[in-house]
Structure formats: C-alpha cells, structure tokens
Amino acid sequence: MGTHKMLVFSNAAEGREDDFNAWYEGIHIPEVLATPGMVAAQRFEVSAVESPGVPTPPQKYLCVYEMEGDPTEVFNAMVERGRTGEISRGDSTDPTSVAMWFYSPRSERFTG
Numbered sequence: 686m687g688t689h690k691m692l693v694f695s696n697a698a699e700g701r702e703d704d705f706n707a708w709y710e711g712i713h714i715p716e717v718l719a720t721p722g723m724v725a726a727q728r729f730e731v732s733a734v735e736s737p738g739v740p741t742p743p744q745k746y747l748c749v750y751e752m753e754g755d756p757t758e759v760f761n762a763m764v765e766r767g768r769t770g771e772i773s774r775g776d777s778t779d780p781t782s783v784a785m786w787f788y789s790p791r792s793e794r795f796t797g
Contacts, residue, residue, distance in 0.1 A: 687790040688724065688751040691760070694744035696782035705777040709748070716772045717750065722759030725751040744782050756787050 697705035714726045729747040752759045766772045 687794060688753055689756040689759075689790070690788045691750040691752055691756070692786050692788065693748045693750070694742070694782070694784045695746050695748075696744050696779040697746075698777050698779045701777035705775070708773075708775040708777055709746075712773060713775060714748070716766070717763065719771070720759065720763045720766055722752050722754040722762065723750060724753050744784065756789065760787070 710728065714728075717723055718726060727749050729749070731742055731745050731747075763772065767774070
C-alpha cells in the first residue's frame with residue numbers, strides 16, 4: 686500500500702549553507718536515488734509559522750525520500766552504497782544534526 690517514507694532532518698555546517706544546499710540537491714539526492722527502491726525525493730526548509738506552544742525544530746532542513754519495496758532492504762542497499770563511496774557524505778553537513786526516521790503507510794491516502 687503506497688510508498689514508504691524516509692525522513693532525514695539536518696543542518697548545514699557553520700558558514701556552509703550554500704555549499705550544503707548545492708551538494709545536497711546536486712550530488713547527494715541523485716546518488717541516493719540511484720539506489721534500487723528509492724523512487725523520489727523532495728527537500729523542505731522549516732517555515733516561519735508561529736503557533737503557541739510549538740517550538741522551532743532543531744533542524745532547518747528536511748528531505749522526504751520515497752521508497753518502494755522492503756524498506757529494510759532498500760536502506761541496507763543504500764548503506765552499502767555509502768560504504769563503497771557511491772553515496773557521498775559531503776563535508777558541509779553538521780553531522781551532529783542529522784536525524785532519520787522511516788514510516789510505512791497505515792492507511793490509504795486521503796484527499797480533500
């Protein structure tokens with residue numbers, strides 16, 4: 686039922702915002718999407734929406750990847766590609782900021 690999602694939250698290294706965004710969109714996403722089972726990616730930047738009691742997230746950026754097939758197998762293939770250098774880590778990411786979670790569909794997609 687649908688595609689699985691891999692959500693990756695991150696920040697640029699201090700003073701490396703332009704380098705980070707150029708690397709992420711020009712190099713990293715194409716490398717990740719070359720992994721079998723990875724079918725799409727879209728980046729987001731935190732919005733300046735004020736909501737009482739809701740804190741600003743610690744990471745400025747979010748990338749939502751869509752995966753088809755067994756998400757564990759797809760992720761393991763991605764890890765292996767990273768190990769062999771086919772997926773680069775880049776040097777403009779703040780490594781302490783990176784957080785990643787996986788989500789699988791629970792229901793059909795609702796639309797309004």
